[in-house]
Amino acid sequence: MALSIVTSSITDGIPQFADPEIDDGPAWLSSLRHHPLFSELSSDDFRALCQRIRRIDMDNHELLYRQDTEAQHFYFVVSGRLRLYRLDYSGLERTLDSVAAGDCVAEVMIYANPARYACYAESLKRSVILSIPIQAYRALIKAHPDYAEKALAHYAARAVSRFHDLEIMTVQSARDRLIRYLLDLLPEGAQGDTEIELPLPKCLIASRLAMQPETFSRQLNELKNNGLVRVTGARLRVPDVYRLKQFGC
Known part of the structure; x- marks a missing residue:
């Protein structure tokens, strides 16, 4: 055709x-x-x-x-x-x-x-x-x-x-909004070590989640310091999906 x-x-x-x-x-x-x-x-x-x-x-x-x-x-x-x-x-x-x-x-x-x-x-x-x-x-x-x-x-x-x-967006905690957002990016049924690409630059994800960029950075650093995520550029790795879910409860 x-x-x-x-x-x-x-x-x-x-x-x-x-x-x-x-x-x-x-x-x-x-x-x-x-x-x-x-x-x-x-x-x-x-x-x-x-x-x-x-x-x-x-x-x-x-x-x-x-x-x-x-x-x-x-x-x-x-x-x-x-x-x-x-x-x-x-x-x-x-x-x-x-x-x-x-x-x-x-x-x-x-x-x-x-x-x-x-x-x-x-x-x-x-x-x-x-x-x-x-x-x-x-x-x-x-x-x-x-x-x-x-x-x-x-x-x-x-x-x-x-x-x-x-x-x-109705979740009051900035940390919990970020966790819910990251969990939604994961493939359906993901359980163990999972890696994804962030769909937006971090400053735009902050805007998407109604956060100031510094708030977003602080919350993401908290997740990294607790071993819940690893970030390299636009790549984000979740070593244990279950732990991330529990941290957001």
């Missing part, structure tokens, strides 16, 4: 589309096809939607979209990572989440009316992003209610995850 997808040039920090042909379609097609929002589409519908998809190549610290602007697209992360953040009343950035390869961002805008982005999305590293027109996807789910059912199931799973995030 021949697809016309495009790379981006950058103007004022926001990717703008150019239109050179590229030949790596199959790699991102496979990744996109396995996402719940696309896995149930028929071959013909998926092919037709792909004709509307455009590719954006982002460098580090570029904006994909801005808070409170009109949403005409949602996005799929092929590679790299995005940070989602809002500006509070004082103009400070508050990190909400990060989005890794294989996941969508701003897909809730499919059902929003009016559709306006709720936050900023910024690349944390060189990233490849696919831009999907909201109207094109809306037309598909309007014509095929079974697609809408799959999309709603995806949103329900996201809502459960968001409630869990809110639960973490």
Whole structure:
């Protein structure tokens, strides 16, 4: 299947589309096809939607979209990572989440009316992003209610995850918030010695957990001094998951 997808040039920090042909379609097609929002589409519908998809190549610290602007697209992360953040009343950035390869961002805008982005999305590293027109996807789910059912199931799973995030933020102890956050990063069922990569720089994790950077550093050092974690750059090792859980009780 021949697809016309495009790379981006950058103007004022926001990717703008150019239109050179590229030949790596199959790699991102496979990744996109396995996402719940696309896995149930028929071959013909998926092919037709792909004709509307455009590719954006982002460098580090570029904006994909801005808070409170009109949403005409949602996005799929092929590679790299995005940070989602809002500006509070004082103009400070508050990190909400990060989005890794294989996941969508701003897909809730499919059902929003009016559709306006709720936050900023910024690349944390060189990233490849696919831009999907909201109207094109809306037309598909309007014509095929079974697609809408799959999309709603995806949103329900996201809502459960968001409630869990809110639960973490209600924990009063900064130490316990950090422990809960780290435990959530571990693979499901992890028990023994486990190593992970932190999804955000430490200063942004602090913002995500509503901590000052110095508070985050102090709490992380406490975990290190108790032998509960070992940190090397962005790599974090948990020698004993059970001990870390008990320390947070």
